[in-house]
Amino acid sequence: MPDFHSPEDEATLYVLGELTISERAEFEARMAKSAELRQMVRELEEGMVVLAAGAPRRRPPSEIWSGIEKAVARDGKPEAAWWRIFWRNGWAAAALCLAGWLLYAILLSGRNNAKTLAIQPTPVHVAIAANTSPAPEHPISTLRTPTNGERQLLQVRAEEINDLRLRVAAMAQETNELSQLLALERARLGETNRIKFYQFTSASASNGEAAAPPLSPVMQRAMLISIGRELGVLPMAAKTHPASGHTASTMGGIDFVDLRTPTGSSDNQPANPPPTQPAIQQPDQLQTESQVADLSEPSIPAFVSGDKLVVGLDPSTVPANSSVTLSFAGTSFGVHPTSWDFAMGQNPTVVTIPFSANYFGSGGGLLTITTVTGTGISNSSQFFAPANP
Amino acid sequence: MEPVEHQTTRSDVSGDSLSPEAHEDTRLLARVAEGDQGGFAALYRRRSTLIYSLLIRMLVNEMEAQEVMQDAFVHIWRRAHQFDSGRSSPMAWMIMIARGLAMDRLRARSRRKAGHAAYEREIASLELEFKGRQQPDRDELADVCASALNQLPDEQAHAVQLAFIRGWTHEEIAHATGEPLGTVKARIRRGLLALRKTLKDYHA
Numbered sequence: 258m259p260d261f262h263s264p265e266d267e268a269t270l271y272v273l274g275e276l277t278i279s280e281r282a283e284f285e286a287r288m289a290k291s292a293e294l295r296q297m298v299r300e301l302e303e304g305m306v307v308l309a310a311g312a313p314r315r316r317p318p319s320e321i322w323s324g325i326e327k328a329v330a331r332d333g334k335p336e337a338a339w340w341r342i343f344w345r346n347g348w349a350a351a352a353l354c355l356a357g358w359l360l361y362a363i364l365l366s367g368r369n370n371a372k373t374l375a376i377q378p379t380p381v382h383v384a385i386a387a388n389t390s391p392a393p394e395h396p397i398s399t400l401r402t403p404t405n406g407e408r409q410l411l412q413v414r415a416e417e418i419n420d421l422r423l424r425v426a427a428m429a430q431e432t433n434e435l436s437q438l439l440a441l442e443r444a445r446l447g448e449t450n451r452i453k454f455y456q457f458t459s460a461s462a463s464n465g466e467a468a469a470p471p472l473s474p475v476m477q478r479a480m481l482i483s484i485g486r487e488l489g490v491l492p493m494a495a496k497t498h499p500a501s502g503h504t505a506s507t508m509g510g511i512d513f514v515d516l517r518t519p520t521g522s523s524d525n526q527p528a529n530p531p532p533t534q535p536a537i538q539q540p541d542q543l544q545t546e547s548q549v550a551d552l553s554e555p556s557i558p559a560f561v562s563g564d565k566l567v568v569g570l571d572p573s574t575v576p577a578n579s580s581v582t583l584s585f586a587g588t589s590f591g592v593h594p595t596s597w598d599f600a601m602g603q604n605p606t607v608v609t610i611p612f613s614a615n616y617f618g619s620g621g622g623l624l625t626i627t628t629v630t631g632t633g634i635s636n637s638s639q640f641f642a643p644a645n646p
Numbered sequence: 647m648e649p650v651e652h653q654t655t656r657s658d659v660s661g662d663s664l665s666p667e668a669h670e671d672t673r674l675l676a677r678v679a680e681g682d683q684g685g686f687a688a689l690y691r692r693r694s695t696l697i698y699s700l701l702i703r704m705l706v707n708e709m710e711a712q713e714v715m716q717d718a719f720v721h722i723w724r725r726a727h728q729f730d731s732g733r734s735s736p737m738a739w740m741i742m743i744a745r746g747l748a749m750d751r752l753r754a755r756s757r758r759k760a761g762h763a764a765y766e767r768e769i770a771s772l773e774l775e776f777k778g779r780q781q782p783d784r785d786e787l788a789d790v791c792a793s794a795l796n797q798l799p800d801e802q803a804h805a806v807q808l809a810f811i812r813g814w815t816h817e818e819i820a821h822a823t824g825e826p827l828g829t830v831k832a833r834i835r836r837g838l839l840a841l842r843k844t845l846k847d848y849h850a
Contacts, residue, residue: 269835273809274742274749275816295733302738304838308810309700309741311791317698317715322690324716329683329723429707430755436706440771489763 457557457640516597566612584625671736678726718744765822794844806837
């Protein structure tokens with residue numbers, strides 16, 4: 258028993274059947290001596306009963322009782338009641354009678370010879386023997402040793418049964434997994450906003466009102482892979498960057514960077530605060546800001562899934578091999594921008610940042626991307642997506 | 647012939663030794679221990695629906711639940727003499743037997759991957775089964791107990807259900823949720839005690 262288990266923990270593990278056989282025996286020995294421990298277990302068991310009794314009611318089919326009746330009939334009486342069975346069936350009486358008869362015979366043999374004993378009738382013995390169950394007609398045949406052929410046949414049958422059981426268990430497992438999957442899919446169907454797609458367009462060019470330009474084939478592929486990862490169809494193995502704590506991976510020539518905190522929480526705190534906070538403007542100010550880059554119809558595909566916003570970046574929006582500060586803010590009053598730093602490589606990059614449903618506000622979301630290239634050229638671009646695309 | 651079903655009542659799950667329902671179960675178990683088949687049929691009549699409902703919820707598979715149900719009552723028949731009313735309530739004792747057999751089935755299935763995705767899938771599945779199932783046979787006891795479960799904080803309700811119904815270990819839950827083992831242990835223990843208290847308050 259590990260030392261760190263408190264008595265309360267042990268009692269819980271005991272009730273839930275998580276203790277090993279030796280731990281269980283040791284715990285039961287202590288429980289036998291401790292009224293406090295017994296009370297603790299009893300209280301936990303009562304909680305367990307409430308949990309069991311809360312299950313939606315299902316009436317068992319009648320075949321179950323028939324099966325139980327047959328099994329019990331085959332089984333005979335319960336183990337502890339053997340002496341009662343013994344008595345009820347008359348065997349005890351017969352045994353007592355036999356013992357009495359033997360005693361009588363021994364006593365008699367002290368006085369008479371064996372010949373005399375053999376002819377002594379015992380009326381009591383005969384009367385009680387009539388009460389006992391009839392003996393089988395051919396007792397020897399029921400107890401004969403099976404032949405080798407029969408043994409082999411039995412072994413084959415046992416293996417067949419075992420094999421069938423394994424197959425039934427495998428099928429049951431498959432059914433269970435399918436029903437769980439079905440339950441999950443049903444639950445997902447109820448979530449109307451599980452994955453919501455957005456396309457951020459250059460705020461200076463269109464203010465988010467013009468139709469978004471089509472995505473390049475590379476970005477389409479990048480977003481498809483990220484959706485596959487999000488749905489669990491594709492693996493999400495990623496390494497944690499030692500300096501920043503971000504996780505990153507590459508798949509099919511696409512870089513994936515997760516800028517959420519290492520623990521995966523969505524507490525809206527930057528995983529790696531930027532050295533400078535980029536200025537965030539309201540949409541009506543954007544047209545006049547000179548530092549906003551005028552890229553030729555750039556757009557950023559994105560989707561929201563639960564507590565994360567996933568955005569796809571390529572060289573049309575972010576220069577390769579540059580340091581990037583990504584900042585996101587809702588257009589509603591009171592929603593403060595947050596920002597994250599990462600390094601863009603050569604590949605198109607899909608970035609994941611924390612997200613909360615109220616970030617977009619009623620108007621939409623504003624994505625600011627500030628880049629510094631290796632040669633020291635800095636640039637800042639803003640992209641807008643309406644809250645209801 | 648199948649015994650006629652017994653409708654469970656509020657006092658059925660009370661651990662109080664004075665509870666008439668617990669007293670009746672204890673009396674029937676004593677009869678079963680003596681090999682009384684009539685007493686056994688009466689016990690089945692009273693408790694079969696509750697135990698079968700639990701097995702369906704644990705195994706999510708009717709065929710397996712039916713096999714385990716049969717095994718459970720045969721075990722009850724064989725081991726009735728081991729029941730000690732000083733240690734457990736009769737309901738808890740019978741539920742422990744049935745759950746133990748169902749746990750064997752769960753363990754015999756392929757090893758689950760107790761990650762975060764599996765955790766979310768199980769929780770979604772448990773909630774859907776709990777809320778979505780049509781319940782023509784719902785009774786007072788089930789309502790009270792379901793209400794007690796609904797009153798638990800989500801984390802507690804999820805942890806106790808995963809541990810008790812799906813057989814996840816404390817370590818598996820801690821791994822899947824990313825929470826310390828001690829937190830999970832305390833959560834499950836408090837959850838079970840809170841369920842007991844809710845019902846006790848209800849009786850009071």
